Amino acid sequence: xxxxxxxxxxxxxxxxxxxxxxxxxxxxxxxxxxxxxxxxxxxxxxxxxxxxxxxxxxxxxxxxxxxxxxxxxxxxxxxxxxxxxxxxxxxxxxxxxxxxxxxxxxxxxxxxxxxxxxxxxxxxxxxxxxxxxxxxxxxxxxxxxxxxxxxxxxxxxxxxxxxxxxxxxxxxxxxxxxxxxxxxxxxxxxxxxxxxxxxxxxxxxxxxxxxxxxxxxxxxxxxxxxxxxxxxxxxxxxxxxxxxxxxxxxxxxxxxxxxxxxxxxxxxxxxxxxxxxxxxxxxxxxxxxxxxxxxxxxxxxxxxxxxxxxxxxxxxxxxxxxxx
Numbered sequence: 593x594x595x596x597x598x599x600x601x602x603x604x605x606x607x608x609x610x611x612x613x614x615x616x617x618x619x620x621x622x623x624x625x626x627x628x629x630x631x632x633x634x635x636x637x638x639x640x641x642x643x644x645x646x647x648x649x650x651x652x653x654x655x656x657x658x659x660x661x662x663x664x665x666x667x668x669x670x671x672x673x674x675x676x677x678x679x680x681x682x683x684x685x686x687x688x689x690x691x692x693x694x695x696x697x698x699x700x701x702x703x704x705x706x707x708x709x710x711x712x713x714x715x716x717x718x719x720x721x722x723x724x725x726x727x728x729x730x731x732x733x734x735x736x737x738x739x740x741x742x743x744x745x746x747x748x749x750x751x752x753x754x755x756x757x758x759x760x761x762x763x764x765x766x767x768x769x770x771x772x773x774x775x776x777x778x779x780x781x782x783x784x785x786x787x788x789x790x791x792x793x794x795x796x797x798x799x800x801x802x803x804x805x806x807x808x809x810x811x812x813x814x815x816x817x818x819x820x821x822x823x824x825x826x827x828x829x830x831x832x833x834x835x836x837x838x839x840x841x842x843x844x845x846x847x848x849x850x851x852x853x854x855x856x857x858x859x860x861x862x863x864x865x866x867x868x869x870x871x872x873x874x875x876x877x878x879x880x881x882x883x884x885x886x887x888x889x890x891x892x893x894x895x896x897x898x899x900x901x902x903x904x905x906x907x908x909x910x911x912x913x914x915x916x
Contacts, residue, residue, distance in 0.1 A: 593833060595638050602630060606650065617667040618675050622905070624654040625676070629842075636838045675901065677853040680846055682898035684823055691818035694773055695780045695811070702784020706792075716785045725789060734795055735802050739870045747866035754810060754858050758817035762824065762851050769825025776818045783811065801879045802872050806865035808886040813854045813861065816894070820847035 609627065614620035631647040638644055681688065705712045714722050728736035741749070757779070764771025790799035827843020828836060868882065 593637070595641060595643060598634070598638075599643060606630075606647070609650065609654075618671050620654065621668055621671045622675065624651065627651045627654055632838060632842070633834065636835055672849075673853065677849065678893065678898040678901050679905075680850055680853075681894050682902045684819060684846070684850075685895075685898075687822040687826065688816065688819040688894065691772075691776065691815045691822055694776045695815050695818065698777045698780025699784040699787075702781040703788045703791075704784075705781075706785045706788040713785045713789055716782055717789070722789065729793055729795075733872075734790065734793070734798070735869075735872045738802075738865065738872070743866050743870070747862050750865050751859055751862035754813070754862060755855065758813055758851065758854065758858060761814060761817040762820040762847055765821030765824030765847065766828075767825070768829055769822050772818055772821030772825060775821075776814070779814055783807075801876060801883065802869060805869050805879055805882050805886075806861045808883055808890065809857050809861035809864065812890045812894075813858045816850060816854050820850040823847045823850070 605626075609623050614623060627647060628651050631644070631651050634641065634644040634647050702716070706716075725734070725737065728734055733739075740746075757775075761772055761775045761779075764775055787796075787799065787803070790796060790803075824840075824843045824847045827839045831839035834842065864882070864886075
């Protein structure tokens, strides 16, 4: 895009940012994000231009206004989870959808493969794990694996493992998204085999009411980490009007924001698995409530709320995928 056209498309917005005070800290932070995006573009294509100097000064002013005291830093912290992260979910809704489709497809492949080849479960989950589960079933405690460790030890191990899995799923996006898709394949296959192991024993419904107490949040974070990996990979594959380096930096930053945003959900899932899932004797209404509440939260926070928020802020999509 030539510089005069870039200025023409954005000058009115920049002028309003200069002359009209922001209504609240959220709007101020939103303006700062928009200006830094414009500044990144200008630095890439017009590095010695007066436009770049102007935008740099405007961004510096916003930065000073946002971070001038601790209270406003706290507002920025709230702004991240209240506004910035949901808007990223809306911005990258296609990547989230693709990650979901990949995982569900591989999950179903795992179930079908396990159904038609009984050795497949042992190949994926290992003989040791399958034998242990069969032994627990014969003892009348099919989900005894969730009671095998002290709650706090189990929490530490699970939280560490799940944070590692989501981080790897994201970082592998640097391989032009291939590594992320492979990791979604591995995890989807494992979950599918794990689920069918109980279905084959006539424990399908019971397993859902137990395992998915924590699984709803845990699998959701793997899918969102997959989306972050696809964002990283797509930033290299489809840089649009940016150089690949600038596009990679933007994709990596947005992916990291999503990873930061889902980390509390990963930890919450570990809390559920360590302290709640082990109570397999809990009433159906209670396990169903926890499972249903987790599902509704994910749907609301990742899908419904971002759409509502973007409409409230009058954010309109452009023709470039993933940009506003």
